[in-house]
Amino acid sequence: MAKLVGIIMGSDSDLPIMAEAAKVLDQFGVEYEVKISSAHRAPEVTIEWAKGAVERGLEVIIAGAGVAAHLPGVVAAVTPLPVIGVPIKAGALNGIDALYAIVQMPSGIPVATVAINGAKNAGLLAVQILASTRPELQAKLVEYRRKLAEEVQAKADKLQQLGIDGYLAQKQQG
Numbered sequence: 001m002a003k004l005v006g007i008i009m010g011s012d013s014d015l016p017i018m019a020e021a022a023k024v025l026d027q028f029g030v031e032y033e034v035k036i037s038s039a040h041r042a043p044e045v046t047i048e049w050a051k052g053a054v055e056r057g058l059e060v061i062i063a064g065a066g067v068a069a070h071l072p073g074v075v076a077a078v079t080p081l082p083v084i085g086v087p088i089k090a091g092a093l094n095g096i097d098a099l100y101a102i103v104q105m106p107s108g109i110p111v112a113t114v115a116i117n118g119a120k121n122a123g124l125l126a127v128q129i130l131a132s133t134r135p136e137l138q139a140k141l142v143e144y145r146r147k148l149a150e151e152v153q154a155k156a157d158k159l160q161q162l163g164i165d166g167y168l169a170q171k172q173q174g
């Protein structure tokens, strides 16, 4: 399968979080490219990467950045591809600054913003976008959701069986 998703982040310090998006894509068998670049520190390289994304065959971009997180918006400004922004928890404001910077895009250039450090959901959202034209991915998503629901049901059954104190005691034991 060709590389369909581009993952870009502002710094290698974002990598531990952004790796969670890559992990989801691995899980669904979606190939991707990964890039460290910065709209602030390396603007030309960033813009060149984003401008070439369509030609390279990418269909979705996941862009993560912390603090004054302009990277996702700058990428979105130069590509017609959907951009999913991941605000990274970093710096004195713990990601609130990044969240606001990414989510408050001016009208006309959207960035689909997930939660602070929400790289896993960014990966899932990318899979969902790709799945709209790929039945095999759609089927995997249905199965993924079925397992999630099964896990919730297992917890509900256990709580019913053990009661609150028993449940918490068992949870504490790990």
Ligand SMILES: Nc1c(C(=O)O)ncn1[C@@H]1O[C@H](COP(=O)(O)O)[C@@H](O)[C@H]1O
Pocket: 009, 010, 011, 012, 013, 014, 037, 038, 039, 040, 041, 064, 065, 066, 067, 068, 069, 070, 071, 072, 088, 090
């Ligand atoms: N927000 C941006 C941009 C950008 O938006 O272009 N470039 C780097 N950064 C962010 O700066 C934080 C600290 O970076 P360093 O750890 O390299 O100092 C990172 O979270 C990065 O995403």
